[in-house]
Amino acid sequence: MTVFGKQLSVTSTPIPGLIVLDLPVHGDSRGWFKENWQREKMTAEGIDLPDFGPVQNNISFNDAVGTTRGIHAEPWDKYVSVATGRIFGAWVDLREGDSFGAVFTTELDPSRAIFVPRGVGNSYQTLEPDTAYTYLVNDHWSADATYTFLNLADDTAAIEWPIPLDQVEISAKDLAHPRLAEVVPMPPKRILITGAGGQLGRALRAEFGEQPWIEYAGREDLDLTAADLDGARRWRDYGVIINAAAYTKVDLAETPDGRVDAWAANVGAVAALARIASDNGITLVHVSSDYVFDGSNDDAYTETDALSPLGVYGQTKAAGDALLTTVPRHYVLRTSWVIGDGNNFVRTMASLAERGINPRVVDDQVGRLTFTDDLARGIRHLLETRAPYGIYNLTSSGEPASWFEIARSVFEMTGHDAERVSPVSTQEYFTSSSSPVAPRPSRAVFALGKIVQSGFNPRDAHTGLRDYLGVQRDAR
Incomplete structure (x- = not known):
């Protein structure tokens, strides 16, 4: 259930650069309204979200509870939020460095968002039907770009999915992703x-x-x-x-x-x-x-x-x-x-x-x-x-x-x-x-x-x- 009346705030995570945001959502009997991305407020001192310059807005609509996608790390930054519904999100650091393999999980609803830096694997599982998962990215998709993937069932990451993976909808491509020991880390920019x-x-x-x-x-x-x-x-x-x-x-x-x-x-x-x-x-x-x-x-x-x-x-x-x-x-x-x-x-x-x-x-x-x-x-x-x-x-x-x-x-x-x-x-x-x-x-x-x-x-x-x-x- 979406929480109304929060103050805009950020919470750090064990993954460097991965930032959770609590968003003010204003609601009444007609529904609710929020500023999903507000550059001036979100890059202000005390919030410190990077001014990452989004160039594309994508939406993934999911009919059923348990739809599971990921774990994908792309060579660009993402600002992820939920327009309707609720998701369990899991993020794994797939960048070169000391934090490679670090895992963070949380739930997102319309009152929470997350900034995902380049090279951090992104995945989610829907917890409500008719969930709209939306994200801003600061580069256009390119077949020539470098991508990194991790298997959703990797034993090292050991993500505790709310709904077991053998009971949910997953693409064959996502099921075929490599385990962490076989992942080629994403190099820095x-x-x-x-x-x-x-x-x-x-x-x-x-x-x-x-x-x-x-x-x-x-x-x-x-x-x-x-x-x-x-x-x-x-x-x-x-x-x-x-x-x-x-x-x-x-x-x-x-x-x-x-x-x-x-x-x-x-x-x-x-x-x-x-x-x-x-x-x-x-x-x-x-x-x-x-x-x-x-x-x-x-x-x-x-x-x-x-x-x-x-x-x-x-x-x-x-x-x-x-x-x-x-x-x-x-x-x-x-x-x-x-x-x-x-x-x-x-x-x-x-x-x-x-x-x-x-x-x-x-x-x-x-x-x-x-x-x-x-x-x-x-x-x-x-x-x-x-x-x-x-x-x-x-x-x-x-x-x-x-x-x-x-x-x-x-x-x-x-x-x-x-x-x-x-x-x-x-x-x-x-x-x-x-x-x-x-x-x-x-x-x-x-x-x-x-x-x-x-x-x-x-x-x-x-x-x-x-x-x-x-x-x-x-x-x-």
């Missing part, structure tokens, strides 16, 4: 990491490792500027895109050809990824730059400061940031002076020191280094802790330094005389250049309070530099 060949891409590979559901794509694997990007993958199978691809040739971006390439990679491709992520419920992670600011701020830049890029590269990165913030599930990480596995300033200074060359290095640009392994760890932290979406500053911590001071530290840490490095102004350094030179922000210092509040503590820049050079010395 796919993670796509673009720019896999770059410094950050290599660090992300080291951090996330090799898994069947993680895809590392370089330019040769996936052209982000292609007109058919929307159809390049079955995007509903992806849960996260980490965009480590970018045009970073700061000075070349000031040339006619470079300007076109910079806008194509940093704006056009980002716009396409933003559209794909928004349409498919994907979390989009994007790496930005200190070049979105002009460097005139004496204080550390916060995530809410107004953008003020100086050159073409900075303008394209700022435009990309603006596009990313339109994606419902997004993380934009603003960083500076990136150092990783590849050609970079620190490696150049270490090489000059070793070869006996005494460099002139600019001393009027101040900031903090960011090491790609720290950046990769920070990205993983935000994803795994499900930190609030938005913009986060992420660089090394500690006292800011000029390029000149960093160069001297590199010489000293590698056992060379730091006095061999001499200071020069940015203007003087580029005076003799015959090629276009991009304007650079004179100060690239970010406030790190927000990322720290999320539970991630960036490594001190000086410690990071020492660690990095130690690795490089061992490699030699």
Whole structure:
């Protein structure tokens, strides 16, 4: 019997992500009314139902008591409720992980609903005649999708069906499903990491490792500027895109050809990824730059400061940031002076020191280094802790330094005389250049309070530099 007058509330279950909802049902002598799915209320703080973006509504009508269906796990989320009648529901976690095989059972009537996450097996048995079982899903059915099934009579799950299975109506197909020991677990949604060949891409590979559901794509694997990007993958199978691809040739971006390439990679491709992520419920992670600011701020830049890029590269990165913030599930990480596995300033200074060359290095640009392994760890932290979406500053911590001071530290840490490095102004350094030179922000210092509040503590820049050079010395 339907219970009237409940307050909207949720109850967790032993299966992660499987949530039971008590629904307010309003009734009188004429019948009853309920808001079966109300996005604003059900995704509000305190309810915390995922804003899963349903695209299809299905109804299964069952004439007789004891009609039994399942156990089916599909690669999409379901919001299940009963329009009329009553059911006994059973759910089994068929996802890869520690909770594989966990079971939860309960009864549903019009005043109770349940959110079933992707990969959790769903089944039910009708307890009243003329039962209408309804569910919203956030993907369209596809024969190409990956499905997982479990036998209704599996001994390990040991579901206590109210009506014995040998006395009820079950399809031959459901009777033939495998036992739990034979089930191939459903893998997580796919993670796509673009720019896999770059410094950050290599660090992300080291951090996330090799898994069947993680895809590392370089330019040769996936052209982000292609007109058919929307159809390049079955995007509903992806849960996260980490965009480590970018045009970073700061000075070349000031040339006619470079300007076109910079806008194509940093704006056009980002716009396409933003559209794909928004349409498919994907979390989009994007790496930005200190070049979105002009460097005139004496204080550390916060995530809410107004953008003020100086050159073409900075303008394209700022435009990309603006596009990313339109994606419902997004993380934009603003960083500076990136150092990783590849050609970079620190490696150049270490090489000059070793070869006996005494460099002139600019001393009027101040900031903090960011090491790609720290950046990769920070990205993983935000994803795994499900930190609030938005913009986060992420660089090394500690006292800011000029390029000149960093160069001297590199010489000293590698056992060379730091006095061999001499200071020069940015203007003087580029005076003799015959090629276009991009304007650079004179100060690239970010406030790190927000990322720290999320539970991630960036490594001190000086410690990071020492660690990095130690690795490089061992490699030699």
